[in-house]
Amino acid sequence: MKEYHYPExxxxxxxxxxxxxxxxxxTTAGVGPIPRKALTSKLFEIEDVEEVVCRLPKIxxxxxxxxxxxxxxxxxxxxxxxxxxxxxxxxRTTGESKNTYELITAPISPIKSDALPESLAKxxxxxxxxxxxxxxNKALDIYEQFECLIxxxxx
Numbered sequence: 001m002k003e004y005h006y007p008e009x010x011x012x013x014x015x016x017x018x019x020x021x022x023x024x025x026x027t028t029a030g031v032g033p034i035p036r037k038a039l040t041s042k043l044f045e046i047e048d049v050e051e052v053v054c055r056l057p058k059i060x061x062x063x064x065x066x067x068x069x070x071x072x073x074x075x076x077x078x079x080x081x082x083x084x085x086x087x088x089x090x091x092r093t094t095g096e097s098k099n100t101y102e103l104i105t106a107p108i109s110p111i112k113s114d115a116l117p118e119s120l121a122k123x124x125x126x127x128x129x130x131x132x133x134x135x136x137n138k139a140l141d142i143y144e145q146f147e148c149l150i151x152x153x154x155x
């Protein structure tokens with residue numbers, strides 16, 4: 001079995017589905033945990049996922065949950081129907097850390113995994129939050145859901 005490694009220091013995006021088949025995009029800030037299964041794709045390198053998502057057509061208006069600089073990338077993915085979460089602990093002290101991915105923006109009209117091109121649909125089949133809905137969760141502790149990889153400096 002191939003050994004998968006955390007993409008050290010690289011801001012990247014991994015995607016998943018929820019119990020309803022809706023999609024979430026998770027930005028790591030270069031340090032957030034990544035489900036091991038999100039790194040097993042033979043179709044895409046994790047560093048390319050955001051670009052592939054942003055090539056999808058815009059289908060939705062968005063709702064912002066935070067105010068911060070540089071929301072363009074988050075909004076672009078939400079316009080494609082994804083709930084977009086960020087690992088905001090990268091900008092906090094250890095004492096302030098929440099150890100969750102936090103919802104930044106959500107689509108008004110979310111997309112389901114069965115509406116994706118086959119290559120992207122295959123990517124999310126292995127990473128499913130089977131017991132929760134993104135629409136109901138502003139913060140997600142992925143350690144409760146998946147076996148995760150983290151950067152070496154935190155392991």
